[in-house]
Amino acid sequence: MPTINDVARAAGVSPSTVSYVLSGRRPISAQTRARVQAAIAELGFHPHAGARALASSKTNVLALVVPLRVDVNVPVIMQFATAVVTAARTHNHDVLLLTKDEGTSGLERVAHSTMVDALIVMDVEKDDVRIPALRKLKQPTVLIGLPGDPSGIVCVDLDFAAAAAETLRHLAWHGHRRIALVGPSPAVYRRGTSYAERFLAGFTEASAELGLETMTHPCEPGQEGVKSCLADIDAELPGVTALVVHNEEALRPLLDQLRAAGRRVPEDISVVAVCPRDVALGLPIPLTSVDIPSHDVGGLAVETVMKLLDGRHTESIRLLPPTLVERDSCARPAV
Amino acid sequence: MPTINDVARAAGVSPSTVSYVLSGRRPISAQTRARVQAAIAELGFHPHAGARALASSKTNVLALVVPLRVDVNVPVIMQFATAVVTAARTHNHDVLLLTKDEGTSGLERVAHSTMVDALIVMDVEKDDVRIPALRKLKQPTVLIGLPGDPSGIVCVDLDFAAAAAETLRHLAWHGHRRIALVGPSPAVYRRGTSYAERFLAGFTEASAELGLETMTHPCEPGQEGVKSCLADIDAELPGVTALVVHNEEALRPLLDQLRAAGRRVPEDISVVAVCPRDVALGLPIPLTSVDIPSHDVGGLAVETVMKLLDGRHTESIRLLPPTLVERDSCARPAV
DNA sequence: ATCTATCGTCGAAGCGCTTCGACGACCCCC
DNA sequence: GGGGGTCGTCGAAGCGCTTCGACGATAGAT
Numbered sequence: 001m002p003t004i005n006d007v008a009r010a011a012g013v014s015p016s017t018v019s020y021v022l023s024g025r026r027p028i029s030a031q032t033r034a035r036v037q038a039a040i041a042e043l044g045f046h047p048h049a050g051a052r053a054l055a056s057s058k059t060n061v062l063a064l065v066v067p068l069r070v071d072v073n074v075p076v077i078m079q080f081a082t083a084v085v086t087a088a089r090t091h092n093h094d095v096l097l098l099t100k101d102e103g104t105s106g107l108e109r110v111a112h113s114t115m116v117d118a119l120i121v122m123d124v125e126k127d128d129v130r131i132p133a134l135r136k137l138k139q140p141t142v143l144i145g146l147p148g149d150p151s152g153i154v155c156v157d158l159d160f161a162a163a164a165a166e167t168l169r170h171l172a173w174h175g176h177r178r179i180a181l182v183g184p185s186p187a188v189y190r191r192g193t194s195y196a197e198r199f200l201a202g203f204t205e206a207s208a209e210l211g212l213e214t215m216t217h218p219c220e221p222g223q224e225g226v227k228s229c230l231a232d233i234d235a236e237l238p239g240v241t242a243l244v245v246h247n248e249e250a251l252r253p254l255l256d257q258l259r260a261a262g263r264r265v266p267e268d269i270s271v272v273a274v275c276p277r278d279v280a281l282g283l284p285i286p287l288t289s290v291d292i293p294s295h296d297v298g299g300l301a302v303e304t305v306m307k308l309l310d311g312r313h314t315e316s317i318r319l320l321p322p323t324l325v326e327r328d329s330c331a332r333p334a335v
Numbered sequence: 336m337p338t339i340n341d342v343a344r345a346a347g348v349s350p351s352t353v354s355y356v357l358s359g360r361r362p363i364s365a366q367t368r369a370r371v372q373a374a375i376a377e378l379g380f381h382p383h384a385g386a387r388a389l390a391s392s393k394t395n396v397l398a399l400v401v402p403l404r405v406d407v408n409v410p411v412i413m414q415f416a417t418a419v420v421t422a423a424r425t426h427n428h429d430v431l432l433l434t435k436d437e438g439t440s441g442l443e444r445v446a447h448s449t450m451v452d453a454l455i456v457m458d459v460e461k462d463d464v465r466i467p468a469l470r471k472l473k474q475p476t477v478l479i480g481l482p483g484d485p486s487g488i489v490c491v492d493l494d495f496a497a498a499a500a501e502t503l504r505h506l507a508w509h510g511h512r513r514i515a516l517v518g519p520s521p522a523v524y525r526r527g528t529s530y531a532e533r534f535l536a537g538f539t540e541a542s543a544e545l546g547l548e549t550m551t552h553p554c555e556p557g558q559e560g561v562k563s564c565l566a567d568i569d570a571e572l573p574g575v576t577a578l579v580v581h582n583e584e585a586l587r588p589l590l591d592q593l594r595a596a597g598r599r600v601p602e603d604i605s606v607v608a609v610c611p612r613d614v615a616l617g618l619p620i621p622l623t624s625v626d627i628p629s630h631d632v633g634g635l636a637v638e639t640v641m642k643l644l645d646g647r648h649t650e651s652i653r654l655l656p657p658t659l660v661e662r663d664s665c666a667r668p669a670v
Numbered sequence: 671a672t673c674t675a676t677c678g679t680c681g682a683a684g685c686g687c688t689t690c691g692a693c694g695a696c697c698c699c700c
Numbered sequence: 701g702g703g704g705g706t707c708g709t710c711g712a713a714g715c716g717c718t719t720c721g722a723c724g725a726t727a728g729a730t
Contacts, residue, residue, distance in 0.1 A: 048449050
């Protein structure tokens with residue numbers, strides 16, 4: 001492995017000049033720059049990351065903390081991850097992958113040992129124990145999600161409250177008045193996962209504003225969970241003409257159950273989902289849905305991190321506006 | 336951030352002594368060690384990763400290259416990734432996440448700049464362009480999968496040929512004689528993805544050994560793909576009593592199609608799948624399957640990398656034996 | 671023509687750690 | 701009781717890079 005000294009010698013300049021060519025932090029004449037670049041190319045020089053980090057206090061590495069719980073949303077997480085990696089690369093950064101189960105100590109480890117310049121943390125909970133630790137780090141942090149007390153930390157996410165309102169507005173516009181929300185599993189609510197609560201709040205509020213008759217119900221996973229959820233809904237709010245489903249796993253069994261019960265979608269009952277685009281498209285009936293834009297959120301997280309690293313200002317909460325895409329699962333209610 | 340000098344001063348020893356306490360590479364008296372450890376704890380000292388890497392030429396970081404293609408197997412990849420991260424952590428290593436789309440240059444970048452000690456590469460293809468580049472790196476590499484020419488590189492994977500044999504043996508034991516393989520999509524074969532070919536080869540060979548009447552057919556994704564695949568199978572090998580499905584995405588539509596055609600599983604037709612356990616369990620009928628043990632393969636990859644880093648010898652190809660798990664999708668054929 | 675900026679380059683210091691050689695102190699054995 | 705080990709510790713030399721201050725050269729302003 002050639003070093004910067006080898007390059008300097010080959011180009012007939014001093015090492016610092018090579019460094020300045022690389023970083024552009026001081027003006028270098030065109031001829032010198034060309035000679036240096038030629039030497040770099042010829043020797044196949046790559047600056048030693050550790051040496052660089054030591055001298056500059058910058059690693060050009062981001063930490064990404066992902067949940068490794070298998071129970072939910074694995075593809076979504078993977079989408080986030082690849083979006084983050086891809087976006088980070090456009091800013092000349094790499095990504096160190098951490099799992100949530102390392103907890104607070106994992107964050108402190110990589111931060112204190114200066115392995116990373118900044119952190120992106122997914123799957124934050126309402127009273128996430130990691131938040132206080134993150135506040136103390138010298139590296140900036142961006143959360144994907146919204147904790148109970150976001151003060152001192154920058155957060156990005158989809159605007160789930162707006163997403164809920166959007167689904168109801170769409171259904172109301174189609175003429176629906178009695179609508180039920182099939183929510184995530186009770187475990188998700190128990191964990192205090194913020195997007196669940198924000199969606200719920202948005203749903204309730206928009207329902208009141210639009211003067212709709214609605215109800216909400218969490219939904220356990222599996223065929224059984226969906227079955228009992230639907231039964232509860234029929235009992236509590238008979239004559240429901242539309243369902244808003246904020247639960248990826250329930251989608252497939254839900255469609256199965258409806259079909260088994262002889263209720264056609266969308267003729268007898270409309271369905272609007274909140275899920276990633278490919279899930280909405282991968283079902284027997286392409287679902288009208290508010291897409292969860294993992295890719296965009298991941299990209300936004302990286303952009304925000306970069307802003308912070310540049311010392312630029314940024315709002316402390318950035319919510320992406322939802323977009324509802326019409327597909328085939330929504331119609332006017334049967335009279 | 337305290338440095339090793341701060342710790343040394345606090346403990347009343349020299350920096351090198353602190354270093355030896357940390358690394359254990361030279362004997363240190365119990366008292367001194369205790370004093371140093373106390374100082375470390377009190378100051379909250381964490382060695383600077385860059386400085387360490389510079390001085391020791393070790394980063395304690397592994398690169399993991401994942402495909403970011405969305406079309407296949409996302410959950411499996413995520414399982415691999417978390418398995419790798421978890422296993423790496425038990426060896427005191429972290430994981431840098433790279434995407435396959437950075438290609439050869441991404442590998443060279445992280446390797447030449449000494450960001451990582453070793454690489455784990457997923458989704459290798461038969462004539463993977465990255466292989467020659469990997470051979471040239473000074474860092475050891477472990478592939479998950481098997482390229483056409485694995486010479487000079489260590490590979491780990493599930494033994495897909497044995498898995499195929501296992502499915503046929505199981506079906507034959509149940510009394511099945513006419514069996515079709517529903518394979519991955521043609522795109523997978525075209526790409527030269529080794530597990531597809533190895534499974535196919537194992538299937539054909541075991542079929543001959545067991546004297547079965549079999550056929551094989553790739554399967555395009557989606558309901559349509561499955562439909563036409565089943566039609567082809569019925570045309571080419573009428574009276575098939577069992578299907579071996581080596582195609583995760585096809586599983587669900589396949590069960591749908593069979594049901595729609597009034598063929599009950601397992602009474603009218605048996606199905607054995609090759610897929611991750613949770614996929615096999617998540618379907619309407621729990622499927623008898625050879626589980627793809629992402630977790631174990633990921634762990635094995637890390638163990639192998641560690642061996643190589645320690646300079647220990649290891650076989651150049653390590654295939655995990657498959658295990659078939661009986662569930663509810665297999666029965667004796669109707670007479 | 672003189673003074674002051676700016677440009678382009680160099681040299682040296684230093685980032686925080688590991689590691690090698692050295693050196694007492696101590697123990698064991700003949 | 702002197703020679704040869706091992707034990708426990710220190711000092712110093714780097715690892716490869718960035719960055720600061722310095723300095724000659726050139727250019728612009730007066």
